[in-house]
Amino acid sequence: xxxxxxxxxxxxxxxxxxxxxxxxxxxxxxxxxxxxxxxxxxxxxxxxxxxxxxxxxxxxxxxxxxxxxxxxxxxxxxxxxxxxxxxxxxxxxxxxxxxxxxxxxxxxxxxxxxxxxxxxxxxxxxxxxxxxxxxxxxxxxxxxxxxxxxxxxxxxxxxxxxxxxxxxxxxxxxxxxxxxxxxxxxxxxxxxxxxxxxxxxxxxxxxxxxxxxxxxxxxxxxxxxxxxxxxxxxxxxxxxxxxxxxxxxxxxxxxxxxxxxxxxxxxxxxxxxxxxxxxxxxxxxxxxxxxxx
Numbered sequence: 001x002x003x004x005x006x007x008x009x010x011x012x013x014x015x016x017x018x019x020x021x022x023x024x025x026x027x028x029x030x031x032x033x034x035x036x037x038x039x040x041x042x043x044x045x046x047x048x049x050x051x052x053x054x055x056x057x058x059x060x061x062x063x064x065x066x067x068x069x070x071x072x073x074x075x076x077x078x079x080x081x082x083x084x085x086x087x088x089x090x091x092x093x094x095x096x097x098x099x100x101x102x103x104x105x106x107x108x109x110x111x112x113x114x115x116x117x118x119x120x121x122x123x124x125x126x127x128x129x130x131x132x133x134x135x136x137x138x139x140x141x142x143x144x145x146x147x148x149x150x151x152x153x154x155x156x157x158x159x160x161x162x163x164x165x166x167x168x169x170x171x172x173x174x175x176x177x178x179x180x181x182x183x184x185x186x187x188x189x190x191x192x193x194x195x196x197x198x199x200x201x202x203x204x205x206x207x208x209x210x211x212x213x214x215x216x217x218x219x220x221x222x223x224x225x226x227x228x229x230x231x232x233x234x235x236x237x238x239x240x241x242x243x244x245x246x247x248x249x250x251x252x253x254x255x256x257x258x259x260x261x262x263x264x265x266x267x268x269x270x271x272x273x274x275x276x277x278x279x280x281x282x283x284x285x286x287x288x289x290x291x292x293x
């Protein structure tokens with residue numbers, strides 16, 4: 001307490017005078033001044049280093065909730081608010097959403113459409129029960145690159161994807177073919193999409209019929225009928241495609257690496273209790289896991 005009193009008054013009085021008044025040695029004061037930080041400060045410093053390491057490891061996209069989950073898995077018991085505070089002090093944060101809405105849905109009035117069978121029931125009890133599909137665009141200096149994806153509703157895993165510089169039907173057919181090859185789903189899988197001409201086309205519908213899928217389509221102009229897919233696009237745009245790529249080639253490499261490497265296998269998903277989609281499916285083989293609503 002005496003050293004703290006000296007520290008508080010040193011702007012008004014000479015340190016030697018304060019030490020004499022309080023009957024302490026100047027050398028003792030300077031030793032106290034230069035001592036190692038308190039145990040709590042040292043703990044915060046080490047914790048902040050761990051937080052920064054995790055943040056860098058996961059591409060600088062994680063905010064406090066996912067970093068907190070990662071720390072918990074490492075056996076570091078710390079509160080969410082403390083993680084958020086140390087992140088602010090370190091000047092790091094998760095990536096925020098850029099507000100932009102690609103317009104890739106072009107309906108063809110001559111094509112038949114299906115009812116909204118899914119009806120916003122965004123839960124599934126096992127893999128390959130419900131697949132969601134959609135298209136988005138990616139900005140590049142060579143023009144837009146279009147990305148089609150197939151998402152398994154149970155684990156939120158991307159099971160099929162394709163990229164092209166056009167919006168022809170073969171773009172979505174390629175994404176579907178990849179999903180079919182990877183997953184080999186059983187009959188009566190529910191396939192949900194918007195009413196874009198690619199999905200309502202005769203060729204695409206033949207593929208669905210050949211795989212004995214039940215077809216579901218969103219209502220006109222209602223993106224919330226496919227909300228988990230929209231959520232994935234928002235995550236992708238925020239964490240990977242938040243810049244304009246120099247070329248289609250660069251975009252293809254970055255997108256494939258992010259989706260098939262990082263998103264599916266590493267990124268902690270809040271809906272899945274902060275485990276990755278692949279981890280969730282692996283755990284579900286042994287445990288009775290149910291996704292959160």
